Amino acid sequence: MAKKDRRTPQQAFVTLRDMPGTRVMFWVVDACPYCGERHLHVAGNIRSDPGESLGEHPAPCNPERPYELTLPPRPKKKTGKDARRKARRDARADTWDEDSW
Ligand SMILES: [Zn+2]
Numbered sequence: 298m299a300k301k302d303r304r305t306p307q308q309a310f311v312t313l314r315d316m317p318g319t320r321v322m323f324w325v326v327d328a329c330p331y332c333g334e335r336h337l338h339v340a341g342n343i344r345s346d347p348g349e350s351l352g353e354h355p356a357p358c359n360p361e362r363p364y365e366l367t368l369p370p371r372p373k374k375k376t377g378k379d380a381r382r383k384a385r386r387d388a389r390a391d392t393w394d395e396d397s398w
Pocket residue numbers: 329330331332333334336356357358359
């Protein structure tokens with residue numbers, strides 16, 4: 298029987314956030330597969346392709362256990378302009394307080 302590979306990266310679904318007032322973008326792991334907390338990974342700036350920084354990263358809470366930054370599956374439902382705006386507002390409400398940076 299094969300040993301269980303503890304190093305197999307878990308998938309961590311990310312959302313892309315930009316930092317208001319800067320050109321820095323972050324991948325936000327809303328729920329870490331290991332600790333359930335939120336982690337941030339710098340995705341680069343708006344000039345670079347943030348997709349290039351997806352993939353395997355060590356989990357900040359446990360560097361021995363990498364996880365794989367993955368975009369969540371897109372919902373099939375078409376989202377109109379209002380839904381997108383609402384989603385953005387929800388995302389903002391859900392994120393950090395801008396002033397705390
Ligand atoms: Zn974690």
